[in-house]
Amino acid sequence: MVASQLAAVLSKLQTLYSDHASVVSMNLFVALLCASIVIGHLLEENRWMNESITALAIGLCTGVVILLTSGGKSSRLLVFSEDLFFIYLLPPIIFNAGFSVKKKQFFRNFITIMLFGAVGTLISWSIISFGVIKFFKEMDIGSLEIGDFLAIGAIFAATDSVCTLQVLNQDETPLLYSLVFGEGVVNDATSVVLFNAIQSFDLTNTNHRIALEFIGSFLYLFLASTLLGVAVGLVSAYIIKTLYFGRHSTDREFALMMLMAYLSYIMAELFYLSGILTVFFCGIVMSHYTWHNVTESSRITSKHAFATLSFVCETFIFLHVGMDALDIETWKFVNDRPGTSIIVSSVLLALVMAGRAAFVFPLSFLSNLAHKSANEKISFRQQIIIWWAGLMRGAVSMALAYNQFTRAGHTQLRCNAIMITSTITVVLFSSVVFGLMTKPLIRFLLPHSKVTSEPSRSSSPKSITVPFLGSTQDSFEDSPKGVQQPSSIRALLTTPTHTVHYYWRKFDNAFMRPVFGGRGFVPFVPGSPAERSEHKLPQLQ
């Protein structure tokens, strides 16, 4: 996948970087990135705005200015390329998501997240596809085939995990964050897998065998990608633990972590797996093992450098989407009948909302059945927020839409142009409107969320409130208090995640950590000063 995409992005870029004007574009783009960061910072106290919307707005404004100064010819500095997005921008974001996710929460809700991310996306996809087939066939929007309709389903089933990260707060609403964000990552992978499957499968003669094959390939992709990510993460932990023990060098450690993380992503592409899932699980494993094997300064550096990289990539994406929204070429094609585009966008938005509602509430009900304690059940208000926070569509949708509808050169066909502009409309509308409404909605529905969550962590930026190494230290530390040792098979059935978690911790401490390092490798046993100092020595050297 990467290879053909790279060829495509390079041919696109080549047309751009052919004169001095491209240097101007690069300058302007980097300057805009700086401006987005500064303005996003200044608007931080604003309860409505977030950095994504700021970047989107700056992109839109720049687009308008360029459109006006260039006399309506072009609004773009760089052509949006799904390839640039998938190869360079997405991996750091998803890796950092895995690297900084609260693992305890994530794995405690693992089954629910999987339900939402895999089954839910399939439900959402089928509803959107079905609705699109039903509505669009009656409307006159050109020659779309069955494959196009299914692709539209996959395009709009992809939630925007990047935007979600900005709207929900890991410290304020940990359960919601882990559910919505975890779902988002699995959902991204599911959508991409679905999309590729639709493009490659022969859809003219659908039957049960193909459906089974499809499920089989999905499961294979999911498991293989996860295992690859875990394996690369473990190898990195083992290398750093074995070779660097006692004579640490921050530059080498951090370089190795960065390179291994990217290696996991391109290895997944090598084996035709889902790089998103791989790099996500690689991030989780690295933060659980590798991160604990490196020096103090490597920890601080890796934590912040990965977060910064991810932050810059996110800002880049939103800036780009904002600038791309005014692509005059595409809008010209739908200019003659603006009503159609509006109707198409509205239908798609409605389907997105319906498709998400169709799985959030039933699957939450199922999930609640499995949990006994009221603390872990998903309340109806929380369900509304989960439904709402996942309505945003973002760069993944854009990338997939461009892939599907601009393959034969530019958007020359009117139906393709309509789909592109509708996608842009849906992405802009959902990012801005749903994005703006999420924070107030959470305040309205869960007014006490700040109080019930961890104390003293207010809404100020992470790097201030959290001490240097805070946010990744919760891994599996304080869980024993909440976990009762299972007394019987019944307990295993009623509290499956807790039990799995319990046995995982035993296994982790007995086998994994002695080999791969991690917290167990540098145990802060209170009553054993000898061991502590012995283990702390390599850090202090």
Add this chain to the structure above:
Amino acid sequence: MVASQLAAVLSKLQTLYSDHASVVSMNLFVALLCASIVIGHLLEENRWMNESITALAIGLCTGVVILLTSGGKSSRLLVFSEDLFFIYLLPPIIFNAGFSVKKKQFFRNFITIMLFGAVGTLISWSIISFGVIKFFKEMDIGSLEIGDFLAIGAIFAATDSVCTLQVLNQDETPLLYSLVFGEGVVNDATSVVLFNAIQSFDLTNTNHRIALEFIGSFLYLFLASTLLGVAVGLVSAYIIKTLYFGRHSTDREFALMMLMAYLSYIMAELFYLSGILTVFFCGIVMSHYTWHNVTESSRITSKHAFATLSFVCETFIFLHVGMDALDIETWKFVNDRPGTSIIVSSVLLALVMAGRAAFVFPLSFLSNLAHKSANEKISFRQQIIIWWAGLMRGAVSMALAYNQFTRAGHTQLRCNAIMITSTITVVLFSSVVFGLMTKPLIRFLLPHSKVTSEPSRSSSPKSITVPFLGSTQDSFEDSPKGVQQPSSIRALLTTPTHTVHYYWRKFDNAFMRPVFGGRGFVPFVPGSPAERSEHKLPQLQ
């Protein structure tokens, strides 16, 4: 410059990334980078090896393996492109060099560095050009024009500052490091400026006016590039000081530093200046002002992340040069007469050594005349090391040679092929032989260098021995002890750098630091606890 280069690199890359094989290449390349880091670490205790040579060797071995497995067809994973090098790999290396250079040493020796870097490079260039014209006209190596000969002079006048960084130790031999490395950066810029001037000037009718124009454009480039770098650095300091005061966020601070640094580089390209000089001075200014305005974790992160980025880029370059050395296509052209290539390489190596000797010893003599104290004079033994450590030729030479001799497609002309293979030979030979011999030579000539330099800093990696924020804290701190207040004009003439330094410090403390932050912004005045706590507050928040 960037624009046409980008177009070229993209067209080159496009032919590569056209199938699954390119994903394999990317995987192999990233894996080799990891391997270089690990093996370089394991060989650290070895007194002969350094990381550059390790990466070169791994590149060579990989080249041989690929050559054998592909049946002698190709030895390369990626085509070496000067554009990739100049746009992506060189900026982080030079920026980090400026960011981590010991500023006190650098500015104390500023005039000497300038003498070596600008005048010395011109001397070296003219000697190599003259020698090449004299020798090659007698040999039968094809139709080289006067422009080619002058370009060869510029190509081989470019020392390898990257390799120098690895061979000399900032803590063990601070004077030598600052001289050789500072010279290297100015030398890189001089060579690139020279090279571009040769390519663009009409050399058929040379006269005095052109020579004056040339000197004028060189001075303009030098001053304008420096000023631009300083300006961007100051803007970054001002933005972070003004906007972020009191509510720091590491991600934003680090992102802004990174983006502004790159912005300085591409702005230099925008104005047709020397990006190398710009980004180097931007790094110096950022470490003097901006770095002191950010939070503690931002400091650690930026220090190590920039160093790591630079480290990875260096490793990438050496790996690539090693792999590229076996480019079978080019070697085929010189295969019929291998003797010519060897003679050409030997002549070039001899000229490189003569050209460097011709300016190191006379200019050192001049520099010694200006310094009174024996401590600051460059001893003859040190002169030998300066001469020797700057003999290595590296990626800049490769990039310029590829630019000059492969412009019309591949190396189809025999004389071009000879020049490419000779450049590769000189680069490999000088990197490996001179690189390997430098450490022992320093031990032989300056056996007490470790003792006379700062105590307790042994040869272990920087990040261990230097405390978290150590290496950039020496900026202008302890200089007052060594600086006598100038009593007369005579003092200004005899100790010009010290006097300049003294007035600079007064100016810095009175005007610059209050506006742009820096160390003066958070003064550690011992007798003023009130001010200290007041100034420290924003850091602790």
